[in-house]
Amino acid sequence: MKIAIVVQRYGVDINGGAELHARYIAERLAKHATVEVLTTCARDYVTWRNELPPGEDTVNSVRVRRFPVAHPRSPDAFGRLSHLVFDTRHSVADELRWLDSEGPTSPDLVRYVRAQAGAFDFFVFFSYRYYHAWHGCRAVADKAILVPTAERDAALGVSIFGPVFRMARALMYNSPEERALIEHLSGRTGPGVVVGVGSAIPDHPQPSRFRRKFQARRPFAIYIGRIDENKGCPELFTYFTRYAAKRPHGLDLLLVGSNVIEIPAHPRIRHLGFLSDEDKFDALAAADVLIMPSQYESLSMVALEAWALGKPVLANGRCDVLKGQCLRSNAGLFYESFDEFDQALFHLEASGPIGAPLGRNGREFFRKHYSWPVIEQKYLDMFRRLAREPVPAVEPMPGFFARRARTLPPAADVVAAAPAGAVRS
Amino acid sequence: MSDINVRAESVDVDQIMRQIRARIREKRGADYTEAELQQLATVKLEQFLDPKGLRSDLVQHFRRKVEESPAPPNYEFEADTVFETHRGPLRTIRNLFRPLLKLFVNIDRITTALHLQSRINSQAEHRLRQVEQREMLAYELLHNMTLEVTRLGIEVHNLRMRVESLSSRVDFDERRAKALEGVVQYRTPVVRQAPAAAGAGQPTLDGTASGEGADGDAGTGARRRRRRRRRRPGGTAADAQGQTWAERPGDSDEGGSDDGEAGGDERGADDTTDDRGPADQ
Numbered sequence: 001m002k003i004a005i006v007v008q009r010y011g012v013d014i015n016g017g018a019e020l021h022a023r024y025i026a027e028r029l030a031k032h033a034t035v036e037v038l039t040t041c042a043r044d045y046v047t048w049r050n051e052l053p054p055g056e057d058t059v060n061s062v063r064v065r066r067f068p069v070a071h072p073r074s075p076d077a078f079g080r081l082s083h084l085v086f087d088t089r090h091s092v093a094d095e096l097r098w099l100d101s102e103g104p105t106s107p108d109l110v111r112y113v114r115a116q117a118g119a120f121d122f123f124v125f126f127s128y129r130y131y132h133a134w135h136g137c138r139a140v141a142d143k144a145i146l147v148p149t150a151e152r153d154a155a156l157g158v159s160i161f162g163p164v165f166r167m168a169r170a171l172m173y174n175s176p177e178e179r180a181l182i183e184h185l186s187g188r189t190g191p192g193v194v195v196g197v198g199s200a201i202p203d204h205p206q207p208s209r210f211r212r213k214f215q216a217r218r219p220f221a222i223y224i225g226r227i228d229e230n231k232g233c234p235e236l237f238t239y240f241t242r243y244a245a246k247r248p249h250g251l252d253l254l255l256v257g258s259n260v261i262e263i264p265a266h267p268r269i270r271h272l273g274f275l276s277d278e279d280k281f282d283a284l285a286a287a288d289v290l291i292m293p294s295q296y297e298s299l300s301m302v303a304l305e306a307w308a309l310g311k312p313v314l315a316n317g318r319c320d321v322l323k324g325q326c327l328r329s330n331a332g333l334f335y336e337s338f339d340e341f342d343q344a345l346f347h348l349e350a351s352g353p354i355g356a357p358l359g360r361n362g363r364e365f366f367r368k369h370y371s372w373p374v375i376e377q378k379y380l381d382m383f384r385r386l387a388r389e390p391v392p393a394v395e396p397m398p399g400f401f402a403r404r405a406r407t408l409p410p411a412a413d414v415v416a417a418a419p420a421g422a423v424r425s
Numbered sequence: 426m427s428d429i430n431v432r433a434e435s436v437d438v439d440q441i442m443r444q445i446r447a448r449i450r451e452k453r454g455a456d457y458t459e460a461e462l463q464q465l466a467t468v469k470l471e472q473f474l475d476p477k478g479l480r481s482d483l484v485q486h487f488r489r490k491v492e493e494s495p496a497p498p499n500y501e502f503e504a505d506t507v508f509e510t511h512r513g514p515l516r517t518i519r520n521l522f523r524p525l526l527k528l529f530v531n532i533d534r535i536t537t538a539l540h541l542q543s544r545i546n547s548q549a550e551h552r553l554r555q556v557e558q559r560e561m562l563a564y565e566l567l568h569n570m571t572l573e574v575t576r577l578g579i580e581v582h583n584l585r586m587r588v589e590s591l592s593s594r595v596d597f598d599e600r601r602a603k604a605l606e607g608v609v610q611y612r613t614p615v616v617r618q619a620p621a622a623a624g625a626g627q628p629t630l631d632g633t634a635s636g637e638g639a640d641g642d643a644g645t646g647a648r649r650r651r652r653r654r655r656r657r658p659g660g661t662a663a664d665a666q667g668q669t670w671a672e673r674p675g676d677s678d679e680g681g682s683d684d685g686e687a688g689g690d691e692r693g694a695d696d697t698t699d700d701r702g703p704a705d706q
Contacts, residue, residue, distance in 0.1 A: 327438055337449075340442075343448060347445070
């Protein structure tokens with residue numbers, strides 16, 4: 001079997017959620033099939049500037065083929081078109097221009113996918129919202145498997161994605177909430193499975209090594225990820241500052257990751273910057289609890305890593321996916337206000353009665369659903385199933401005039417009208 | 426007060442979250458939603474403390490923009506204006522030929538019209554100045570009214586918050602009174618009729634044994650102290666009872682805070698009985 005993984009960026013130093021997800025899947029599937037990664041020369045997801053050389057490369061024993069991006073993203077044009085598509089009535093032509101401006105616009109990549117359609121059994125496209133996934137899925141619809149990595153944001157309400165969701169042979173979802181949302185918005189009924197992704201969990205992380213190295217003497221909660229407004233960090237800082245004032249002997253807060261926003265100077269908040277994987281897992285093992293303040297997540301890999309290490313999670317309850325994961329795993333609490341944050345964090349301290357059993361549940365949840373053998377098996381089962389099933393018809397694009405009629409509702413309104421909430425089972 | 430009950434083998438996150446929310450509702454007293462709290466916080470920050478909202482510099486702002494307009498160009502026109510010149514010989518020649526000019530043109534009518542126009546211009550300028558002054562007064566008046574309306578708005582908000590605060594305090598007091606009534610009903614016969622039985626632990630609001638009754642010797646000592654207080658001039662049985670209640674840490678914290686749901690209350694309760702006090706130390 002020969003599989004192509006098509007993703008917007010690829011490399012060991014590229015740590016975006018979907019890109020890391022794609023790399024893990026490519027490396028794991030390489031044990032069962034011939035895997036080739038098709039990607040762009042971009043490294044920066046804001047500009048999509050060509051930074052890596054085009055042509056063939058090998059990353060962790062996986063063959064990678066890079067294609068140049070035709071033009072970098074213009075933030076002004078993209079912002080203007082985003083406003084047009086998300087907030088006003090617009091046309092299909094507007095949406096296509098928006099997709100083109102979002103990038104990474106690589107017609108060479110799409111041409112290669114179309115030309116090599118016969119050479120691969122399946123093409124696994126990552127991140128539905130980008131140029132390569134939309135054009136690629138249409139080019140080889142009979143072999144396209146889509147890993148949407150969709151969050152509940154306005155892009156999901158853009159109408160051109162509906163046919164792509166419907167015509168892809170299979171969708172590999174990250175969570176039941178993502179599945180429910182996509183199926184509601186697109187009307188898809190075809191094959192799909194909630195898979196997610198595993199992680200490279202070390203067998204024996206050493207919390208004491210971390211405590212020695214970073215002089216962490218007090219018990220602490222940890223946040224791992226980009227310290228950014230979009231990740232809910234300002235609210236986390238506000239809540240934690242109040243918590244610290246209220247509970248002088250409570251947990252400290254350690255932040256791991258690069259900061260985009262300013263971190264408040266507080267004696268109980270420490271920023272450790274970007275850590276190696278070894279230090280990161282040691283830190284996670286030393287922590288009492290992982291805090292996930294983000295409101296927009298399609299799958300939190302770091303939450304899964306915490307559960308794999310037997311640590312409970314405190315998540316933002318306004319994120320359906322995280323809340324659903326906490327409920328299904330019975331391994332984390334969630335908050336929607338300061339009082340809930342305060343009470344939940346207090347009860348999740350390692351010395352309390354809840355932390356340890358929740359951590360055990362988390363470890364079991366990870367083992368049952370997100371260990372690599374389980375994930376690999378779900379992909380292989382899907383490949384086998386699709387090889388047997390008939391290929392559905394491709395939906396044609398609207399005609400010249402229909403494409404230009406500004407009759408489509410604002411995408412943000414479409415998503416807002418979709419039902420929300422965590423899926424409990 | 427409810428506590429988080431967990432059996433290690435069967436943790437249910439949904440149930441824990443329900444317990445946490447119930448506990449928060451109990452502690453808050455008045456059950457504000459998060460949105461209502463946010464709204465109250467916003468009102469306080471934006472309208473009570475933000476001096477920019479008052480626009481006290483409105484008049485200066487207006488004056489900066491509406492400067493006195495320059496006087497429109499005007500002229501003076503008299504009967505001899507058309508013949509005037511600073512050159513002496515030319516003036517002589519013009520005067521000499523004036524009768525001849527009058528023969529062909531009615532110069533007086535032109536002179537009168539232009540003179541009248543000049544006066545009209547002067548009057549218009551005068552009226553313009555008056556309008557500008559009136560406009561300034563109008564803006565001053567508007568500014569004062571804005572200030573007054575803003576002040577009234579703040580006062581209304583203030584009063585509304587005081588009403589909310591008072592109603593939540595009344596609720597809190599009612600609950601506290603009910604709780605204390607329960608304690609009085611239970612304790613009074615114990616003190617008067619069966620002193621020896623007072624050593625048994627009494628359930629409190631928090632579900633813990635009261636410190637006074639937990640130890641027999643301590644109970645006897647407390648009774649002695651109460652008797653001494655009753656004998657003391659000015660000391661009444663009610664005072665002694667009140668003192669005993671006030672000795673309970675939870676009660677003393679609750680009584681000390683005006684806001685009901687403020688941090689002081691919660692901290693007091695958390696650090697003593699409900700929230701695993703030793704872990705928090």
